Amino acid sequence: MTQKQRIDAFVALGKVLTTDQEKVDNILRQASVKNPWYTMENTKKQLQALSSNLTSEKLTPWVASYPIVQTDQTVGLILAGNIPLVGFHDILCVLIVGFRAQIKLSSDDAGLTAFVLHELIDIEPAFAEKIQIVDRLQQYDLIIATGSDNSSRYFNYYFGKKPHIIRKNRNSLAILTGTESPEQLKALGSDIFDYFGLGCRSVSKLFIPRGYNFNLFFEAIEYFSPIKTHYKYVNNYDYNKSIYLINGDKHLDNGFLLLKEDKRFASPLATVFYEEYEQLPQLVAQLETQADKIQCIVTEATIETSIPTFSLGGSQCPSLTDYADGVDVLEFLSEKK
Structure with a gap:
């Protein structure tokens, strides 16, 4: 051929x-x-x-x-x-x-x-x-x-x-500034809920400015509430919620997604971890040191980073050149022919 x-x-x-x-x-x-x-x-x-x-x-x-x-x-x-x-x-x-x-x-x-x-x-x-x-x-x-x-x-x-x-x-992250529109936050819902959050491009961690109003986020993602009708997803939601309640772990809950403050990137299914930040440049510099753990970032902020970055809602539609883990497969193959 x-x-x-x-x-x-x-x-x-x-x-x-x-x-x-x-x-x-x-x-x-x-x-x-x-x-x-x-x-x-x-x-x-x-x-x-x-x-x-x-x-x-x-x-x-x-x-x-x-x-x-x-x-x-x-x-x-x-x-x-x-x-x-x-x-x-x-x-x-x-x-x-x-x-x-x-x-x-x-x-x-x-x-x-x-x-x-x-x-x-x-x-x-x-x-x-x-x-x-x-x-x-x-x-x-x-x-x-x-x-x-x-x-x-x-x-x-x-x-x-x-x-x-x-x-x-690897995990994917979202950086919010607090200035996002309801439409942009709804788009973030696709990054979180598409494929039930099982993909490496699924957002499992939110970085939010100190004092962020989560009501805006929860109102915007209400569109995705039908996900709770999927029995395997809701089983994970119920299990993680019961663990947090038994352990007395502070968390937020909108009926189909749990938010928990946690420094880790990888969150359980039906849960998204979050972490507050003070200054955006310092946060980006910190993430750059952990780039080998991050598949991509979604944000509406303008940031300078080597980590693949998309607008909110764009993580699940990679182009041909958005290689997993940032490794160019065609280059690898061309060198080994």
Whole structure:
């Protein structure tokens, strides 16, 4: 395949995923039964976000700055399953530059990745010899693995001798100034509640100016209150609320989200930690020292930082160049061809 053929195939895939509603909806219904976190609404939202990048206007310039790869090398991919199709970008990177992909799916995947790859092969049959879904990785040349801090130690032990990208836990943060409009705070709700807060781009921590009025925040996110009808989410909400009440931990509660003052970045599900700050420049400087723990920041403030930053509501729609953990996968692959 030429690079143009690969690009054209992914462009066609993007159209299938957003136009063939009967076929797609049938798969999404099955996935929502296998994994209740993969609701129809969330999975459709993910498909729309992925497909928005699968255009010739975006794919062509994205790959143009990297050398054309002619290789028979195989990249072993260990994918996460915390949100629907979370590993698609890695698969796209590997295939679009000409590598083979040997894929170990998460047990939570619910058949979504296999469905998408089947559609890709239907569009361009030459991909059949480039894609292999396996239970155990074998005979690979490079590794891209995504998991927790614990699993990363396992990955390093078993795969560290091969060229690799191994990702750990990261969290996303919001910085508020107190001047945000109700519309902007409502947009922040998407950063918090999309995919039930299970993604590394989900905001798990708020930084607020001292004396911040949380009533403004709670009023703006009331739009997301239907999330409490999802039984797995509300089970987590009820559990964390009971723990805070039993322990006498000070917290705020609007009926579907708990806010707790805490210096940690990673909060339990249905909970967002918060921390007050005095001066914005000092806060940004402090966060810069912990950049390896942060996936992205959302804010309406103008800040200077190396950490990927988005407007409120923008964390869950990364572009092709918004690489997880800030590691350029195409550059990594180009160097290892």
